[in-house]
Amino acid sequence: MSDTHAQTVAYVRETMLPQQAAPTGQSGVIKWLRENLFSGWVNTLLTLAGLYVAYSFVMHFYPWFAHGVWDANSLKECRAIITDRYGAGATGACWAMIHERWHQFLFGFYPSELYWRPVLTFALLFVAVGPLMFQWVPKKVVWFTLVFPFLAVWLLWGGSVWAPLLVLAGFVLGWIVFSFVGKFGPIAGFSAGAIVTILYFLLAVGPLIDLFHSIIPLGIEHVDSAKFGGFLLAITLGVGGIAMSLPAGIILALGRQSDMPLVKGLSIIFIEFIRGVPLITLLFVASLLLNYFLPPGTNFDIILRVMILVTMFAAAYIAEVIRGGLAALPRGQYEAADALGLDYWKAQRLVILPQALKISIPGIVSTFIGMFKDTTLVVFVGLFDPLKGIPDFIRADFNWKGIYWEPFVFVGAIFFILNFAMSRYSMHLENRLQRDNH
């Protein structure tokens, strides 16, 4: 064979050539650059424009950061140090203010010797949300999640240990009554449980706390909510608002899907009303109008009032998120629950809600991010939010009067880190859900 070949063809390569590297234009960095940055004149233009924007950003802001001063007692000192080091006319950041006041950005006026309490609460928060958010957390931790709200309130505000325990006892009492009377019918059980719980809270809990406290005075130092500020306030409002709005949100979402026209109508009115007005007007209601709506003489804490309105606000948004989750469930799930002969509440509790809530978690997380950012608006009702409230009063100290950009950069960075982490988590969750569903 090869002979005949040799005669007909002048030249035949008998060995394979060694593999050559791809041409420089088609490999390595250059190929990557060509494909990703300069693949056409539009792209080249875009790249150049992008590079220019990035360059001018860095050139504009880098010196300011680099000239930053960390050690000074006042803005005047900062300015003197910067002029000293970099010559007259040089600008630089005065991080010394952050250095001196960082704790107020984080905790407001919370007593410094008690900082461990909010920090511990924050750490425990992760344990509490663990079973809801991460699959690898043992399911038993859910019991801790149930107790956590009471623990958190007690840790943050302090006071007698009996207050949260007895409030918790009220719910346990309600549950016991419910399961006992519930044998005669779910509605009777529910009504009896609710009535007993409400009566307990209205009449018994206050005297009981006093009584127990006078017998065994156990407690930690009480911290007034006026001392909350900065990120402590923002996170308390955000987490508290979302946590408290979940049950309300679920009820509203179910109400909106209900067959009963009145319930449905009321739910829609509530949801659309809250979603139709800016949060700031609701905060005004909290600070200026709530006193009109409550019985004469009632008067409580502005933070609590804000919390109530923030909860209402969040509930409307959460309701819409959960409604989305309910709508996303295949119709077959509802039909299957009906086919099993489950009544409405059983179907919701055992079949529909567990699935709908799972789908809703990414939405809930993004609602939370939105809420967390919106907590900065409380500055307009005189609370110390980290973005404007805290810097404004720090500027009222003569030493730091006139400082402007540094607090924005600092607070913006913290907001970014927290929210970015949460949004990444939410994305991860969405991906996981998608994998689970396929």
Place this chain on the structure above:
Amino acid sequence: MTTAPDAPEHQGFRLSQLIYDTRYRSMTIQIVVLFLVMGFVGWLVDNTIQNLNALGKDFNYSFLGQRAGYDIGNALIPYNNDMTHGRALLVGLLNTLWVSFLGCIAATVLGVIIGVLRLSKNWLVARMMTIYVEVFRNIPVLLWILVALALLTEVAPSPNQYKVNAATGEAKTSMLFESVAFTNRYTAIPSIHFDRSLGSLDTALAPISLNFLAIVLVLLASWFVTKAVNKNATKVQAATGVRPTTWWQNALIWLLPVAIVVTVLGINPEEPVLKGFNFTKGTNVSNAFVALWAGLSLYTAAFIAEIVRAGIMAVSKGQSEAAFALGLRPSRTMRLVILPQALRVIIPPLISQFLNLTKNSSLAIAVGYLDLRGTLGGITLNQTGRELEAITLMMLIYLVISLLISGGMNIFNNRVKLKER
């Protein structure tokens, strides 16, 4: 309320049926809920009346007719401090609507660009857009508004920099095209001036120049005529298969009448002139407005970009492959195949972003732009002490705005929605 056909007829009605019979239960629940809600509302109203009595206040809106006494920096309709609080409210409301309207447009344009660029094959640009989106949407909008204002005031020159030095005959800064001046308090732009005026129509809101009205009418007429021309063209196309060229007709119909009217009226721009401390004659667009507008648009654009990206990615890859197979160029593929399908996914969340932007415009007070919240819910409330009236009215107005926006957008959404059969 389902009726059970096999319900025993002979038994009389028992009270327990109200709870245990599914025929009556929902009715019972609704009545209970109704009473609870009515009781609650009654309780609130009763408390409010008691509290008002205790404070010796009443509930009336007569303060809206009193003299306001304060000035508003950027009013779209004529306003001075001798006018009433009601007028100030109106100025604020128009400011809210104006900034929201422009904000929605800018945010949409910016958002679409960023969303598309984020999917770009250009590595650098895609990364930069990702950074943009993440940075802007994870930091409170209040910060962006404040930063925008501070940047504007620190970067732009003050008006006296435009002053011509008598000795050298030169100014430190000169105006753009001799007619636009960026300053650290406003941007001075030319206003439109007519040589011949047809007079003006006095409405309660603001005097409307008849010249403008004339131009608008002419444009409206042109629109109707072009519509007819196009309809005719389609008819011809349907009959003969060949579409007559209409572009020059359309262009003529649009441009010619307007050009005639404008020339007859003698339009010319009135350029801003520096006089004393500030520019006069032209229109000064305040930085507070620009900062609020920019802050809101940049922030909302980040969300819209994500919506657009998700919308485009929701269109299955087969669609673009099919378009390529048909020989469509990438730009036409985008325009004719992908975007129309993506729009259906994009519009519902876009509506809620518009609503958010409108609601966020109530942060205007942070930069001192007097919107509804700044006038009615701010200075008026403060000067008159009528918090109950002012805040309820303000909430009502915001609610109406929101409902109108979502209503309007829902109609639009129903139009572009896939008609499923």
Place this chain on the structure above:
Amino acid sequence: MKKSVFIGALTAATLAAGVAGAATLDDVKARGELICGVNTGLVGFAAPDANGNWSGFDVAICQAVAGAVLGDPSKVKYVPTSGQTRFTALGSGEVDLLARNTTWTFSRDTDLKLQFTATNYYDGQGFMVRKDSGVTSAKELDGASICIQTGTTTELNLADYFKANNMSYQPITVDSNAEGEQQFLAGACDAYTTDASGLAATRAAFANPSDYVILPEIISKEPLAPAVRQGDDQWTDIVRWTVYALIAAEEYGVTSANIDELAKSTDNPEIKRLLGVEGDLGAMVGLDKDWAVNAIKANGNYGEIFAATIGEQTPIGLARGLNAQWTQGGLMYAPPFR
């Protein structure tokens, strides 16, 4: 599950909610704490330091009242209020006393149902301009852009002043003093207007104070006075006379340093009555004999408070001016203690 927090918090709130009765004095005594509405932060008047301790001219009044009523000036809870929330906070009983550089005006006194006690600072609205603008009088500000803080009486004064002088201006509204300063420094306004005390403090904190001048015109009267709710005369009297006690103490030379000694040694019957050595003025307003002693001991007499918070020795450097004693040409004049 999480509903519990809501109801729990509500319960706690209802428990904590004191019923604001008619007698503020009884409430304060029962609570053992005076709740004082203050500014969210105003240099020299009210500002918390790095440890969260409040100090300033207005804060000193709160402490003096707490001293007079409770015998302990530290028993004060400060509730920061914004320009918008302040009157509601007072009206709804959230605070007992509003010491927040609030101007005493007719409509606030009558229509808003406030009771202003006694002027503790006579202020007035002024203008600050850049020196290189060449402006030396407010009358030259025709057509200028003026930065103005919203939610205060200054807006109305400014409008009135320019109207009266037949001039025009472009208002540049700002939300807080910090924004105002930033805008003014960047040149976004030709003049910055607010209370003269605020202007002085703002100017003193600039990098180059000498580049800025405060114009001589004072265009308004701003008597700042602590306010209480209308309808509680006893409480009004307590706050009013506590302020007067501080003013009178300065007039008679009673200071926080010599007060104990004076109480024993003085022969001046007025001082004796003031310090409760003679007669029992305290009982007439439901307080202890030594109420004024405790009030003065808190931060000293009016002059001492002024000097320590906003006076010429402080960076703010305000002269006494109208706020000097009447004997020295000022307006500070305490009615007789008898």
